[in-house]
Amino acid sequence: MAKIVMDDIQKVYPDGTQAIFDLSLEVDDGEFVILVGPSGCGKSTALRMVAGLEEISGGKMYIGDKVVNDLSPKERDIAMVFQSYALYPHMSVADNMGFALKLAKVDKSEIERRVKEASDILGLNEYLHRKPKALSGGQRQRVAMGRAIVRSPQAFLMDEPLSNLDAKLRVQMRAEIAALQNRLGVTTMYVTHDQIEAMTMGDRVAVLQAGRLKQVDSPQQLYDRPDNLFVAGFIGSPSMNIATGKVLKEDGKVYLELDRGETKLEVPDEALDRYPKAADLDGAEVAIGIRPEHYGPPNEVAPGQVWKNRNVELVEMLGSEMLVHFRTESAPIVTEDMRAAIDDDEMFEEIKKQAESGGQTFTARFEPDNPPKVDSKIDIGVKTEFLHLFDAENGLALR
Amino acid sequence: MGTVLLNGIVAIVAGVVGVFVFFWALNAVTERVGGRFEEVVKPWVFFGPAILVVTVFLIYPFFDTIRASFFADRFVAGERPFVGLDNYRRVLTDSETWISLGNNLQWIIVVPAMAVIVGLVVAVLADRLKPRQENVVKSLIFLPMAISFVGAAAIWALIYEIQPEPRRQTGVLNAFLGMFGVEPISWYENLLVNDFALMAIMIWMQAGFAMVLLSAAIKGVPMDTIEAARIDGATEFQIFFKVVIPQIASTIVVVLTTILILVLKIFDIVRVTTNGRGNTQVIANYFYTFFEGGNYGRGGVVVILLVLMTFPFMIINVKRFREQEAQR
Numbered sequence: 001m002a003k004i005v006m007d008d009i010q011k012v013y014p015d016g017t018q019a020i021f022d023l024s025l026e027v028d029d030g031e032f033v034i035l036v037g038p039s040g041c042g043k044s045t046a047l048r049m050v051a052g053l054e055e056i057s058g059g060k061m062y063i064g065d066k067v068v069n070d071l072s073p074k075e076r077d078i079a080m081v082f083q084s085y086a087l088y089p090h091m092s093v094a095d096n097m098g099f100a101l102k103l104a105k106v107d108k109s110e111i112e113r114r115v116k117e118a119s120d121i122l123g124l125n126e127y128l129h130r131k132p133k134a135l136s137g138g139q140r141q142r143v144a145m146g147r148a149i150v151r152s153p154q155a156f157l158m159d160e161p162l163s164n165l166d167a168k169l170r171v172q173m174r175a176e177i178a179a180l181q182n183r184l185g186v187t188t189m190y191v192t193h194d195q196i197e198a199m200t201m202g203d204r205v206a207v208l209q210a211g212r213l214k215q216v217d218s219p220q221q222l223y224d225r226p227d228n229l230f231v232a233g234f235i236g237s238p239s240m241n242i243a244t245g246k247v248l249k250e251d252g253k254v255y256l257e258l259d260r261g262e263t264k265l266e267v268p269d270e271a272l273d274r275y276p277k278a279a280d281l282d283g284a285e286v287a288i289g290i291r292p293e294h295y296g297p298p299n300e301v302a303p304g305q306v307w308k309n310r311n312v313e314l315v316e317m318l319g320s321e322m323l324v325h326f327r328t329e330s331a332p333i334v335t336e337d338m339r340a341a342i343d344d345d346e347m348f349e350e351i352k353k354q355a356e357s358g359g360q361t362f363t364a365r366f367e368p369d370n371p372p373k374v375d376s377k378i379d380i381g382v383k384t385e386f387l388h389l390f391d392a393e394n395g396l397a398l399r
Numbered sequence: 400m401g402t403v404l405l406n407g408i409v410a411i412v413a414g415v416v417g418v419f420v421f422f423w424a425l426n427a428v429t430e431r432v433g434g435r436f437e438e439v440v441k442p443w444v445f446f447g448p449a450i451l452v453v454t455v456f457l458i459y460p461f462f463d464t465i466r467a468s469f470f471a472d473r474f475v476a477g478e479r480p481f482v483g484l485d486n487y488r489r490v491l492t493d494s495e496t497w498i499s500l501g502n503n504l505q506w507i508i509v510v511p512a513m514a515v516i517v518g519l520v521v522a523v524l525a526d527r528l529k530p531r532q533e534n535v536v537k538s539l540i541f542l543p544m545a546i547s548f549v550g551a552a553a554i555w556a557l558i559y560e561i562q563p564e565p566r567r568q569t570g571v572l573n574a575f576l577g578m579f580g581v582e583p584i585s586w587y588e589n590l591l592v593n594d595f596a597l598m599a600i601m602i603w604m605q606a607g608f609a610m611v612l613l614s615a616a617i618k619g620v621p622m623d624t625i626e627a628a629r630i631d632g633a634t635e636f637q638i639f640f641k642v643v644i645p646q647i648a649s650t651i652v653v654v655l656t657t658i659l660i661l662v663l664k665i666f667d668i669v670r671v672t673t674n675g676r677g678n679t680q681v682i683a684n685y686f687y688t689f690f691e692g693g694n695y696g697r698g699g700v701v702v703i704l705l706v707l708m709t710f711p712f713m714i715i716n717v718k719r720f721r722e723q724e725a726q727r
Contacts, residue, residue, distance in 0.1 A: 053626050074632040086623030090645035099641075100631035147631075 001187050002064035002154040003029045004050060010058030011045055011211070019045045020211045023059070027155075030185045032178070033216075034202035036192055038234070038343035042211040043191045044159055050189060051157050052076050063154055079148035083160040085140045087132040087147075093119075094128040097146045111150075118146040121180070138169045145177070155187040162197065174201060193343070195235055199223070207231050209340050225274070229333065229395035232289045232388055233341030238323065240289045241362040242338070243330035244392055249282045256288055256384070258307070259329040260358070266304030270385040277398035278389045286398065287333050289388035292323065295364035301381035308379045312372045313361055322368040326380065329359040337395055421448070461706075468699030479696070486696040496701070498678055499685045503708070505594060506601070506665055506681065511658040513602045515651060518609025522617055523639070525610075537614065541607035548604070548667035555600045556672065559586035588677045597679060600668050605661070609654045616650035617643060649723045656716040663709050682708075 004027040011020035019042045027033045035043040048054035049061065052073035061068050068076050079100075087096050095102075097118055098111040106114075119125050122142045132140055141161060148156050161177070162170045178201045181188050192198055198205045199219040206216040207230070215227040226232035232240050246257040254267045272279050278286065298306045314325040332338075334355050339348045354360040364380060372378045389398045425444045429437050468486055470479040490496050521540050525533045543551060560570030561583050568574040573583040586596040620643050628642045644651075666683035673679045675688070682705045689698030 051626075051630060053629065073626075073630045074634075078630065080627065080630045082623045082627060084621065084623045086621065086627035088624055088628070088642060088645075090648070099628070099633075103632045103637060147627075151631075 001029055001185065003027060003031075003062075004155055004187060004189065005062040006046070006050070006059065007062070008059035009046070009049065009056060009061060011042070011049060011054065012057040018211060020049070023208075023211075023213055025206055025213060025216060027187055027189055029187055032181050032188045032190065032201065032203045034190045034192060034198045034205045035208060036195060036198035036205055036234075037208035037214075038340045039193055040210075041208040041340070043193075043208050046208070047080075047157050047159055047189055047191045050076075050155075051078055051080050077151075077154045078157055079151050079153040079155075080157040080159065081144045081148055081161045083163055085132075085144040085161075085164075087140060087143055089132055092129050092131060093124060093135070093143050093146075096132065096143055097150050100147070100151050114150045115146075118149040121149065122146050137165050138173065141165060141173060145180070149180075149184065153186070155189065156181070158188065158190040160192055161190075163192070163194070177201065195237065199235070207234060209234075209337070225397075226289075226388065227397050228337075229287055229289075229335075229390045230337045230341045232390065233338055234343070236291060238292050238363045238365070239342065240291050240388065241364075242287055242289045242333055243328060243360060243362075244285055244333060245288045245330055247278055247281045247284055247286055247389075249279075254279055255304075256387075258288070262329060263307055264304075265307065265382055265384050266302065267387070268302075268385045271387050271389070275389040275398040281398070285392045287390040287392045287395065288330075289390065290362070290382060290384075291386065291388075292363045292365040294383040294386040295366065296381040296383060297366075298379045298381045301383060305382050305384050306379050307382050309377050310380055312374050312376050312378055315371050315374060317368055317371060319368065322366045322371055324364045324366060324372060324378075324380075325361050326364065326378070327359060328362050331355055331358055332360040333392070333395075335395070464699045464702050466699075467695040468697075468703060470696050472694040472696045482696070486700045490697050490700040490704075495675075495680055495685060496704075499675075499680045499682045499701075500704070502594060502679060502681050503663065503665070506598060506662045507659055509595070510598050510601050510605065510662045511655045513598075514605040514609045514658050515613070515655055517602060517606040518611075518613050518654070519651075521606065521610045522614035525614060526617055537610065540610050543604045544607045546604070549671050551600050551604050552668045552671045555596075555603075559596055559672075561585050587673045587679075590678060593673065593677045593679050597668055597672060600672075601662065601665065605658050609658065612650055612654050613647065616647035620646045649719060652719050653716065653723065656712050656719065659712050660709060660716065663705065663712070 006023050006025045009020055009023040010018065012018045023042075023046060025033070035046060037043045045054055049056050050063070052068065052071060052075075056069050063076055063078065088099065091099065094115050097115045101111045101114065115128070116125075119128055122145060124139070124142055124146060127135060127139060127143075132143065135143065141164075144161065158177075162173050165173060174197055177190075190197075190202060199222075202219065204216055205219050205222050207214045207222065209230050215222060215231045217225070222231060222235050226235065226240075229242065233242060243258065248255045248257050248264070254272060255264045256267055257264055267278075310326040310328070312324060312326050316323040316325075332351050332355050334352050338351075339345070342348045342351070351360060390396060391398060422445065426441075429440050429444055432440075469481055469483060471482045471485070472479070521536070525536050525540075528536060546554070558571045559573075560568075561573055562568055562570070564583070568577050568583050570583075570586075572586065577583065584592065587593050624642055624646070625638055628638045633641065664683050665681050666687065669675060669679055669681050669684045670687070675681070675684050682701055686698045686701035686705070689695075689701065
């Protein structure tokens with residue numbers, strides 16, 4: 001096992017398009033790091049460069065203490081799990097798992113022992129003689145894992161290994177892979193576009209967008225302290241509500257002006273401690289982020305934190321919670337960053353349309369009692385101590 | 400020349416238009432009658448003629464050939480008398496039968512295998528070219544497929560040509576060897592090489608066919624499995640033989656058996672080059688020679704031998720093809 005270090009890695013394709021810009025990332029020995037990002041963000045390319053399947057255009061890549069830039073995949077001693085599983089269709093499960101060892105001229109009895117060991121762990125014993133064709137999706141996924149395990153490699157690389165499974169199985173395998181990695185302690189890089197996988201599985205999560213690393217942190221840190229608007233918008237479901245507003249200072253207190261002056265919300269010191277730069281920006285436009293769970297009944301917040309007269313557009317009852325979609329006259333941020341963060345062109349077009357009208361729809365998560373009527377006006381408490389503030393221009397957190 | 404060309408054009412136009420009018424008319428008639436009758440009869444209107452053609456030109460002659468094999472080649476009192484197994488005895492004791500059988504066997508072993516190997520090599524190499532270049536290269540290799548066997552043999556006659564000394568060698572091969580001081584070789588008569596010289600023509604023609612199918616199969620091998628093998632530590636050779644080849648095995652077998660059946664019936668190339676001289680005789684040309692001489696009895700026996708040889712390969716091919724279809 002070894003640590004993986006990417007030092008200022010670049011990827012430029014022969015046609016001149018650059019897929020990865022200045023990627024620096026360290027994966028510690030035994031650590032489980034997730035690369036996450038919208039489709040086309042370069043996360044798979046980054047992983048394939050670690051594997052040696054993709055040439056590195058610039059920078060240095062280390063596995064252990066060795067620079068591996070010019071080493072073939074074979075010499076890097078890593079194992080990879082592919083999205084399609086990439087099982088050899090003509091080989092039995094046992095042969096699939098033992099193929100790498102056979103190529104390495106490992107003793108036959110030793111191969112058998114290690115395949116047996118892996119199949120014990122994965123519960124594949126009854127299937128060892130079957131061909132991949134005769135296995136279910138989940139079993140194939142396990143074989144792909146087994147193929148990685150038997151080798152005891154320096155590192156596991158996984159490229160969206162769960163995306164071909166149905167939702168239920170995905171949840172199960174998610175837990176299994178995380179537990180397995182924990183147990184084996186093998187350095188692991190895991191690529192996914194599914195932020196739930198990212199949040200639940202890894203020790204740390206690296207968020208990529210358009211070939212650039214936006215933030216690396218533990219899942220909770222990523223959620224609580226996003227470095228920029230992209231991470232804020234991308235992590236979390238339903239997404240963070242983000243709108244433009246103004247910072248105002250009055251009588252030594254800081255307020256946020258929303259709805260084009262119609263609403264003023266008080267910002268307590270807790271929020272300003274986290275975003276100190278905001279306090280200096282009297283009268284400036286900023287991007288304000290509020291997570292759906294940071295709303296509440298008006299009586300639970302200070303009087304200055306009540307957002308009055310909101311028009312209810314839609315109420316979704318989800319059993320354990322209730323999502324209330326309400327109207328604000330504060331404009332959304334319409335940038336390519338946000339398009340990537342939403343990762344859904346249709347939804348982005350919808351937001352763009354709303355932006356033209358000068359406002360947008362926010363989503364608040366409440367306890368599921370007393371659902372408000374659609375088209376009624378309600379007052380909503382905003383726990384502004386938890387809000388997030390970003391520079392409206394460059395999208396960086398105001399810290 | 401002019402009239403031949405004209406006849407050809409007329410035949411093509413008349414044939415195509417004729418068939419079209421024929422089916423159109425039959426279809427119109429059934430539609431006019433309409434009702435349940437139309438539903439029942441319509442399929443037969445379209446494949447009935449095909450069945451008729453196959454029956455008249457394939458099944459009937461086949462059984463007539465079997466019948467003929469039991470009757471004498473010579474006329475007695477105006478007709479061919481029944482001779483039992485006499486023709487079989489004569490054919491099976493004729494040394495040329497065994498030469499033909501031996502040659503066919505040689506063709507079967509060498510030609511399909513070589514065509515597949517050449518096709519495979521070209522397919523693999525072409526796969527590494529840019530798409531534009533790949534298409535050009537593959538089209539060139541495929542080109543011989545479009546030539547008739549007779550045409551191909553004529554082209555190769557220019558390659559194999561030998562001139563009596565001291566004339567200059569005009570055949571490509573002998574001229575080339577002459578540059579290294581090698582004596583000219585009579586490619587059609589030299590017993591060591593003549594069979595292979597003829598086989599080369601067939602390989603040249605069939606490699607393109609093999610290449611097209613194998614190339615498609617290679618492109619169908621998932622890139623992921625190749626990359627997985629690369630990560631598993633396989634060399635490019637190991638990837639080819641242990642990952643790619645097994646995944647295209649069923650296509651290889653189909654190509655092999657298809658060419659094999661073609662080779663079993665090999666006739667034209669031998670006919671127009673050596674006509675069986677120099678121990679190059681093959682079964683198809685052998686029985687054709689019998690038919691030319693009006694020896695329908697012995698000719699029939701040889702045909703039956705050929706059919707018996709073809710049968711198992713046909714069965715393998717159909718079975719393989721079904722397996723492949725089932726995999727899809």
